[in-house]
Amino acid sequence: MTNTYDCRLSFSSAIMESAEIDERIVVVCNDSVSSASMVDFQNRFPKRLINVGIAEQNMIGVAVGLANAGFVPIVCAASCFLCARAYEQIKVDVGYSKANVKLFGVSPGFAYGALGATHHSPEDIALIHSVPGILIAAPSDPNETKAATVAAIEHEGPTFVRVLRSPVKELEGLGVKFQFGQSHSYGRGPDVLFVTNGLALHRVIEAIPFLSQKNIESTLVNASSVRPLDSATVLSRAASCRVVVTVEEGNAQGGLGSAVSKLLAEYGGKPVLQLGVAEFAPTGSTDEIFAHFKLDATGICTSVVDFMERTLTGQRAILHSGLTR
Incomplete structure (x- = not known):
């Protein structure tokens, strides 16, 4: 244990x-x-x-x-x-x-x-x-x-x-000296870049093996420095992934998700899925609330698979439209 x-x-x-x-x-x-x-x-x-x-x-x-x-x-x-x-x-x-x-x-x-x-x-x-x-x-x-x-x-x-x-x-590799403006990345999966921090990072780590079983391989950026955000690392890792997914125990609007989405809209041009909170939470245990907002491992997997399918379908539609003109 x-x-x-x-x-x-x-x-x-x-x-x-x-x-x-x-x-x-x-x-x-x-x-x-x-x-x-x-x-x-x-x-x-x-x-x-x-x-x-x-x-x-x-x-x-x-x-x-x-x-x-x-x-x-x-x-x-x-x-x-x-x-x-x-x-x-x-x-x-x-x-x-x-x-x-x-x-x-x-x-x-x-x-x-x-x-x-x-x-x-x-x-x-x-x-x-x-x-x-x-x-x-x-x-x-x-x-x-x-x-x-x-x-x-x-x-x-x-x-x-x-x-x-x-x-x-206690997570391996997080004992390094923390510095504002710097983040640490793990893995080199070409499909999904997760940008996360705090308690949500643990849920993402739990979700990654299940996504791998579906042939979806991931890269993870621990963005523990929210301001300043490590823009260079996020952009670099996003460049080699198909989609970007932010996961946070909090409001994506105005939080980490908004910061990453703004960065990629200006420089990266990648599809971004923001997983976070958009309404008042119910009363319950922390785990129950995470599950309610689909921020647990199961919810993250379901959301990522659905997002990638929609993204791929949209890209095919754009490509088909361009080829038939």
């Missing part, structure tokens, strides 16, 4: 190690000391953790004030409350002001599945993506989460990182 891990522990470990070295690091949270795995930090640095309570807008204001005073504030909160409730403060106080604030959206996407739509955050990346200047990362496993956390702290300027709550496997 393969072990699974809670990425919040890697996140908190990275914060602790960084705080030991850099005394400017402080944590600001919204009554989320336990859920963000900051109990050890609070015990080790009691004067460097500020718990504002359930007051997310104030939390951002406090963090920006600390940044203006020369500190490096780590803001950690459930992504649904951080990004939506404090959006104006993130837009104006962090984004517009280019404040050196580090935003960590904990338990993103459908991690709080059974608590319903109020606790889901499929919109978090799309919201932050709409604010210029904030770098965005969506790491996929504990090693990459730790590396992305360190990279976000070291960057001079605002950053947003998704920190997974759902247990995930």
Whole structure:
């Protein structure tokens, strides 16, 4: 049985190690000391953790004030409350002001599945993506989460990182040093290029062998850096594949899917299928919600096969039309 891990522990470990070295690091949270795995930090640095309570807008204001005073504030909160409730403060106080604030959206996407739509955050990346200047990362496993956390702290300027709550496997090859603007690709299948990240990447990995059984071979790009997107790698891998499929635990409109589609529309000219969320999710477990939106391995396979058949039929129709004129 393969072990699974809670990425919040890697996140908190990275914060602790960084705080030991850099005394400017402080944590600001919204009554989320336990859920963000900051109990050890609070015990080790009691004067460097500020718990504002359930007051997310104030939390951002406090963090920006600390940044203006020369500190490096780590803001950690459930992504649904951080990004939506404090959006104006993130837009104006962090984004517009280019404040050196580090935003960590904990338990993103459908991690709080059974608590319903109020606790889901499929919109978090799309919201932050709409604010210029904030770098965005969506790491996929504990090693990459730790590396992305360190990279976000070291960057001079605002950053947003998704920190997974759902247990995930440790993936081979993701322990390399995370860098904003860079991605990593796996495989050289000529049929489908998957561009994905976070929890969705694990579902894509599960789907790839089933597609292979249908003679559909895949290439995978782990686009854990959403902004800046590694455009060179996406374009390079897309050039050798028939279609591109983006898969994300969130809104494709404004998220990773939109970024990839825009890039390929401008430079690549490839058919793109965006698999993501377009409506409010039902109440249920994370796995049930993934299945509902066809973001599980079975749903991904079905969607890809259907898309490739439609794409091939369309290409044949265009070719036939051109030949009979």
